[in-house]
Amino acid sequence: MRNKIKKWMRKVCFPISVTVCLLMIGMTVKAQESTSVKKGIFAGDIDLSGMSEAEARQAVTDYVEGLKETEITLLASGDTEVAVTAGDLGITWANPELVSEALEVGTRGNVIERYKVLKDLEHDNLVYPIQISFNLQMISDILLEKCVQYDVQAVDATLTRENGEFQVVEGKTGYTLDVETSIDKVNKFLTEEWDHTACTIALDVDVTEPRGKAEELAQVKDVLGTFTTSYASSGSNRSQNVSNGANLINGTLLYPGDEFSAYESVAPFTKANGYYMAGSYMNGKVVDSLGGGICQVSTTLYNAVLLAELEVTERFNHSMIVTYVDPSADAAIAEGSKDFKFVNNLEYPVYIEGSTSNKHITFTIYGKETRASDREVRYESKVLEVNQPPADIIYPDPGQPIGYIVYDSAHVGYKAQLWKVVLEGGKEVSRTQVNSSSYKMVPRSATVGTATADPAAYEEIMAAIGTGSVDHVKNVIAILTAQAQAPVESPEIGDE
Incomplete structure (x- = not known):
């Protein structure tokens, strides 16, 4: 009889105990459910415990705003240091949704699941990383405005010649900023590796070594x-x-x-x-x-x-x-x-x-002679055709006075070739055509002024032009000019 009573007590008491526990857990969970972030939840190093959504959002916003003044040193060409700030590069908060997620911690799932989350927070903090992003265009602008100016063009080693002697002038190494790859490098480092403190980033710089060594130029x-x-x-x-x-x-x-x-x-x-x-x-x-x-x-x-x-x-x-x-x-x-x-x-x-x-x-x-000492090179011009200019061409110009003459010389026309002749030990070993050239034949031409108030002079100059000879025209012009300049003889005045 006593055993039956014990069994009955177990059947009745166990469910009651479980129910009581669940009620207590539920009361505990319910008591902690609110519009504030649960204790033990962080955004980066920021403790969000007890904050409302607005407070948590403002806390992270203030943190990111503070990062804008963080100094970032960019190593440009020749390891030149260019100081900028995170704000110059367009830093922004990239995951503002973390606040909503933090508020939802311990509010999802059944009573036991929510209770377990809350108990875990008593032992281990829950940390949400603060993700940031940067403006690629602003990074590009900074590189182009402040860093590219330090690029240095490579200068090859060269020679100068003074008083018949060569002197070697050392070359200079060239540095050129690779803007595109540097944009990616800066963005990748700041979004994936940066610890939010002052830092230095070496930009991608192409190095061009100068050509020429002293031994070579010697x-x-x-x-x-x-x-x-x-x-x-x-x-x-x-x-x-x-x-x-x-x-x-x-x-x-x-x-x-x-x-x-x-x-x-x-x-x-x-x-x-x-x-x-x-x-x-x-x-x-x-x-x-x-x-x-x-x-x-x-x-x-x-x-x-x-x-x-x-x-x-x-x-x-x-x-x-x-x-x-x-x-x-x-x-x-x-x-x-x-x-x-x-x-x-x-x-x-x-x-x-x-x-x-x-x-x-x-x-x-000048260079380094590698040809045999008995090797000789000559070049020969070979004229294939000669075109003599035809008769002179004369253009009368009524807008210019008699005495005006402008002429262009005649040019003989040619067709020719240039040949390279190589001799070794005084004997011809090769003959190679280098080029072919054609030169225009141009007749002699002249523009002759014909304006005059003297009909006789006009007839003479036009007749000279009609001969087609520039030389004859020049002679006639000389005669007419001399006549025009001769003094006019005055009649004598005396007693009749």
Whole structure:
């Protein structure tokens, strides 16, 4: 009987005990459910315990605002330090939803699940990381405005020539900021690794080492090719242009594989760049232009390059024949249409020396001589066709007085070739065509003034023009001019 009573008591008391416990847990959980953050919940290092949603949100906002003044040092080109702040880079709070999540802790699930969460908080804090983000455009702007300015262009080692001796000038290392990769690097570090304290970030900088070592440049000492032309008949302006062009090219050093452009080296043709008005070819005529005569510079260099046996990649002949070299031995340059280019196809650097003296221009190319000592190179001009100009062309100009005459000289037309002849031990071993050139034939032309009040003089000048001879027109002009200038004899006055 007693055993039955005990069994009955167990059946009744156990459910009651469980119910009481659940009621107590429920009361405990209910008591802790509120609109405030539970104890033991953090946002980063910020204790949110007991805060309302607004208070918690403001606490984190204030923290992120405070980070805006944190100094961040960017290492730009050459390890130059650029100081900015997190605010300059557009720092913002990236996960504001953490406040809502913190408020919901202990409010979800059944009574037991919620109770368990609350008990766990008594032993271990729940920490929500504060996530931040940065404005990529603001990072880019900072790099472009404050960091790119420290980029340094690499300067290759070079040579100077003084008193007939070469001196090596050391090169300089170049630094160029890689803006795109640096943007990603800064953003990645600050969003994934930054501990919210002052820090230094090394930007991605491309390093360019200068070309040229002293040992390599010391090899440049042999004359590979030299050529001289005369401009003895040139006026002062043309002479100055030739001298200026030689100076602009003088001192050029080309490493193996480098291409040289004569036009780029001497342009622009402006007064500021040292040029004067002088004659140049245009549409079959000689006209004055800034830089007239510069083609004698490129032509002289062309011949030195041929003797050095460098690789010519672009060359044009003049529209009309020139007098300072043989046909096909010229190299014209003109803005937008003609250039003279060549490549250093040798294994060592080459140095170009340009100079003028006594109305002669000389280019000498120095390098390391690797050709056999008994090897000789010559260039021969071969004229294929000669076209003599026809009769003179004379244009009467009634707007100009008799005595006015402007004429353009005649130019013989040519078709020619340039051949390279190689000799070894005094014997010809090869003959190769270098180029073909065609030069315009241009007749002599003149514009002659015909305006006069004297009918007889008008008839005489028109008759002279009709002969088609510029020389005859010049003679008639001389006679008419002399007659017009002769004093008129006055009649004598005396006694009748």
